[in-house]
Amino acid sequence: xxxxxxxxxxxxxxxxxxxxxxxxxxxxxxxxxxxxxxxxxxxxxxxxxxxxxxxxxxxxxxxxxxxxxxxxxxxxxxxxxxxxxxxxxxxxxxxxxxxxxxxxxxxxxxxxxxxxxxxxxxxxxxxxxxxxxxxxxxx
Amino acid sequence: xxxxxxxxxxxxxxxxxxxxxxxxxxxxxxxxxxxxxxxxxxxxxxxxxxxxxxxxxxxxxxxxxxxxxxxxxxxxxxxxxxxxxxxxxxxxxxxxxxxxxxxxxxxxxxxxxxxxxxxxxxxxxxxxxxxxxxxxxxxxxxxxxxxxxxxxxxxxxxxxxxxxxxxxxxxxxxxxxxxxxxxxxxxxxxxxxxxxxxxxxxxxxxxxxxxxxxxxxxx
Numbered sequence: 001x002x003x004x005x006x007x008x009x010x011x012x013x014x015x016x017x018x019x020x021x022x023x024x025x026x027x028x029x030x031x032x033x034x035x036x037x038x039x040x041x042x043x044x045x046x047x048x049x050x051x052x053x054x055x056x057x058x059x060x061x062x063x064x065x066x067x068x069x070x071x072x073x074x075x076x077x078x079x080x081x082x083x084x085x086x087x088x089x090x091x092x093x094x095x096x097x098x099x100x101x102x103x104x105x106x107x108x109x110x111x112x113x114x115x116x117x118x119x120x121x122x123x124x125x126x127x128x129x130x131x132x133x134x135x136x137x138x139x
Numbered sequence: 140x141x142x143x144x145x146x147x148x149x150x151x152x153x154x155x156x157x158x159x160x161x162x163x164x165x166x167x168x169x170x171x172x173x174x175x176x177x178x179x180x181x182x183x184x185x186x187x188x189x190x191x192x193x194x195x196x197x198x199x200x201x202x203x204x205x206x207x208x209x210x211x212x213x214x215x216x217x218x219x220x221x222x223x224x225x226x227x228x229x230x231x232x233x234x235x236x237x238x239x240x241x242x243x244x245x246x247x248x249x250x251x252x253x254x255x256x257x258x259x260x261x262x263x264x265x266x267x268x269x270x271x272x273x274x275x276x277x278x279x280x281x282x283x284x285x286x287x288x289x290x291x292x293x294x295x296x297x298x299x300x301x302x303x304x305x306x307x308x309x310x311x312x313x314x315x316x317x318x319x320x321x322x323x324x325x326x327x328x329x330x331x332x333x334x335x336x337x338x339x340x341x342x343x344x345x346x347x348x349x350x351x352x353x354x355x356x357x358x
Contacts, residue, residue: 020218058338074174077181
């Protein structure tokens, strides 16, 4: 076991500091409106952070490359999963037009349309409360 | 390999040539497990991507119901716990058992803090009715215009819930590491369990690195 690479303490501290710094950066830029570029930037920063964790904390940088290969394969399969799923979900317009398939799904999906209004604490509010000032203790 | 070499260390299984082959095999198997973990979460990430592409505005508005400060706090806690986990391995490599145990205990405490903050978030959402699927009942002024917000909260609870379960399992594993290290079972010559659990713990951090911007920072 003596041949195992021992990562210097300095490296760990620098990586952790970079991760904390990048977390701050990603929060900060989320408050700037960049349109659809926001999500691209957020995912880019997340991927930089994830790479730092994988290569340094998980020791992939010094490992035999078979471990990195295994990890990259999982990401490749994820890519295939996303691509093939979205080829369906993004282009199934015709399916949505068929009332026989659409209606039962929509009926279920929109159940909350009938939900009563609540305040910010989740308690139901009377829609006509302006007209009933007298019964405050009604509940 | 007909006989057992009396000079070989006690942790070496007879079906391995040497300790290094045993160590490398364990590590490769761990990465195979990490692959299955990534693919488990991949299904949920796909659900997130599909529903976000169907309800882009609802996702942006519904995420404002989450508490960014608590999310950021948990990010900091988890990154720090990853550092202490890495330092626990570093310490055992340097034959510093005491420091290794201290670092493991710190990791355990950070994990506990993470779940504590998560508990505060969840209990608030249960209270106001920002819940998955048909349990959703929140119709406050900041949510009344949302189109199908229960879908956002279904995905939020399943993804952060499964992640939280991983944190809880990780705590159990770290508790066992504290016991083993303290007892002297893990040494600079043999610390494979700590390296494996470390990889698992960093994966938990890695997944949170994506969950945090996707739920708390979008838009």
